[in-house]
Amino acid sequence: MSLSAIIVMIASIIALWGVASCALIVSIRHEERKLALLRSQGDFEPFSPRAFRDLERWLTQHPESEHAPEIREWRQAQRDSLQRNPQRFYDWSHADDDVREAP
């Protein structure tokens, strides 16, 4: 086999089987963490700090939207979970204080 064919073959294995295997392992490990949190404290925060900021930004931009009540419900669910639960699923160590500290 030519060197270029070997390089492409190895790169393909890494790009496909490597990525797929990593995705499978990470996904299953995260699911185990979620299940552990569900067992120990009943629930966990549904949004990561960045995703939660998007949620708040959406509400700021569309306060009168017909969909705003649904988004507000989810914002509240997130805040309730952050207040109620001592353990987090997402890493909040770098999140802004206004996001981490639920009112």
Added chain:
Amino acid sequence: MTTTISREQWGSRFGYLMAVVGAMVGAGNIWRMPYVTGENGGGAFLIAYFLLLYLIAVPGLMGETSLGRYTRQGLIGTFRKVYGNNRLVGLGLVILIFNIVLMSYYSSIVGWSIYYAFHAVLGTFTQTDFDTAALWQDFSGNTALNVGMHTIAMLMVTGILLFGIKGGIERMAKWMMPILTIALIAIAIRGVTLPGAMAGLEFAFSPNWEYLARGETWLAALGQALFSTGLGWGIALTYGSYLGRNDDIPLGGGIFTAVGNTSFGLLAIFAVFPIVFAFGISPSSGAELAFVALANAFGSMTGGYFWALLFFMGFFFANLTTAIAITEVGVTTYREERNTSRTKAVLTICGIIWLLGIPSAMNANILGYLDFVVGNWGLPLSTFITMLAIGWKFDAHRLRVLSLNRGADLYVPRVWELVIRYQIPAIMLGIMAYFLYSNLGQTPWKTISGLVILTLMIPLCMWIMNRRHDTPHVANSTGGQSS
């Protein structure tokens, strides 16, 4: 959080991931991708393919799965939630009909793989001087046998679907996909150790960079990336509708599904081409590759019985898990729309598919015609409709904020919305226009008749759904956003 619902869910993360990747891995991964790769510049094709996979298939699957998880409904129920109670819900019916037509002839392909798996069990291919071309010709010409295999295929699909999402689909996928993986790895290891096998890998992986400048290479890569992942056909949406509200989608439903599916194509390259080249067989694709060339090669190999058994059982599993997924789209939708039991929905949808599939089982030309119409326009149109519904009507931004990034293992940034809104619909329109342009001169009757059928189908489906909404509709009990 509108209503509380009672809806079956996947039993485990591993089960969902195996089911969804099993849905995408089908005959095309095994008997098409190796040949398409080799014919379109090898490594150059793979680079084009990876780019398109990450730019289109991964974001598209994230969106479709996310919408299904949000609405927790089948195809028509999802379109009703997106468009409201009006005739545009008929667009969901259009996709459903494509699924049913697709399954009506895919069932015949499942039947072929059952027939060959059966012969592999019997050890037919390792008989002295056995003629695999004659077996394929005899089988192809035997109408009753083809209808019989189509019937057996539909009975198997029916039997599995009767056990439900968790007890049927998930349980089967959890066994079949690992077995398929092991089977292909074992065949690949055996294949690359054969004398002359490296020429097969050279054919598949040697990069001809000039192919990257050819439009055909990109079109072939695009076709493989889209059709292999089944983007926009309602499968990811239906499977996503059985996810829990805090389950991850971007990593599992997006990246793993698309990349995992392609990984099977890569594995097929390792499993198929070394053997093809080691035995001096001309590289090809489709039924001729699997049922004639490879069957012949297995018969000539040491331990050929074992290798043929592994390959054809794996091929059968790949086809069956895809058939189950395509049929489930109809089952979930019918059950919700008619507010009926799963058993009745399974028997009805499988019965309809079985009846519609008889002409394709009897006549290969009908199968070819349906594949031409559905493959060239039906499926790209389905993807186009689904992406418009997600990107524009539902609003990609709202879906990303509300559903896609909820419980996500990976944060999906705003650029995803542009892909869903502009990139994928534009590419789908381009594909349909190209197919029209390239087919009109070569097969004008097939092209025009296919287009007429499609053109009539959209207003007809919209009219049907409009009429249905004019009559009092019983809101089904399985809808709602959260549990």
